[in-house]
Amino acid sequence: MAQLDDLDLSERLFLKGYPFKRYAPRPDNPVITATTPLRKPLAECTVALATTAGLSLPGQPPFDTTIKMGDSSFREIPSDVAPGLLEMHQRSWAFDHRGVLQDRNLALPLDRLHEMQKRREIGAVAPRHYSFMGSIVGPAKLIKASAPEVACRLAADGVDVVLLTPV
Amino acid sequence: MCHQSVGLIQRAIEYAGITTVSLSLLREITEKIRPPRALFVPFPLGYPLGRPHDAELQMRIMRAAFALLERNDVPVLEEFVVEK
Numbered sequence: 685m686a687q688l689d690d691l692d693l694s695e696r697l698f699l700k701g702y703p704f705k706r707y708a709p710r711p712d713n714p715v716i717t718a719t720t721p722l723r724k725p726l727a728e729c730t731v732a733l734a735t736t737a738g739l740s741l742p743g744q745p746p747f748d749t750t751i752k753m754g755d756s757s758f759r760e761i762p763s764d765v766a767p768g769l770l771e772m773h774q775r776s777w778a779f780d781h782r783g784v785l786q787d788r789n790l791a792l793p794l795d796r797l798h799e800m801q802k803r804r805e806i807g808a809v810a811p812r813h814y815s816f817m818g819s820i821v822g823p824a825k826l827i828k829a830s831a832p833e834v835a836c837r838l839a840a841d842g843v844d845v846v847l848l849t850p851v
Numbered sequence: 852m853c854h855q856s857v858g859l860i861q862r863a864i865e866y867a868g869i870t871t872v873s874l875s876l877l878r879e880i881t882e883k884i885r886p887p888r889a890l891f892v893p894f895p896l897g898y899p900l901g902r903p904h905d906a907e908l909q910m911r912i913m914r915a916a917f918a919l920l921e922r923n924d925v926p927v928l929e930e931f932v933v934e935k
Contacts, residue, residue: 686894699880707858707884719923720869720870722920779853786903790899790903791899800913806917827859835866845917847913848886851896
């Protein structure tokens with residue numbers, strides 16, 4: 685089980701002092717209090733994945749690990765990619781990279797999603813999935829630009845459900 | 852920071868009319884971020900789906916996460932129990 689105490693002292697102190705409250709739900713902000721109930725059975729839903737593992741396709745520009753406030757950009761991952769081909773570019777060493785490097789499904793469970801579709805537990809696998817790098821210390825751009833852009837693309841693909849995974 | 856990013860992305864997606872659920876490895880951070888639906892999984896950082904190449908465990912985690920989609924008493928933060 686992961687606990688804050690597992691992290692380095694510097695990481696722990698950083699998280700302790702970080703103003704999470706600034707980005708926590710407030711009743712006056714519709715974006716952060718919105719709830720979308722499931723409208724149909726999961727077996728009829730189109731499902732997409734999103735992760736902050738920093739995965740990208742070999743031809744895509746890697747995430748920029750040098751941006752001080754964090755790289756808030758995202759990469760589109762097509763559903764038919766072989767997960768083993770995905771590269772991982774990560775600024776964070778707060779987590780053990782070895783698991784994801786052994787099996788990308790640990791962060792982006794595309795193979796499992798396809799299996800669920802074959803078993804008819806979900807309706808369809810979305811055509812596109814999304815990867816961010818995380819380590820976004822200053823999330824203003826994420827909130828204003830990249831997260832809404834991804835939401836818009838997911839909606840355009842007719843996605844009903846998204847499973848998100850941190851690392 | 853990954854958990855905050857996931858929560859912020861999750862809320863933007865939910866706002867766009869899509870139902871969401873996330874996994875969490877750090878309960879303390881997820882409790883602060885309060886995403887609509889999250890499943891706390893008792894694994895180390897870097898291992899949200901449990902174990903590499905353990906398809907059966909990965910599938911059980913996904914099913915447990917998807918079971919939370921029907922919950923609208925948000926924010927929902929449930930715990931995944933690993934069967935012995």
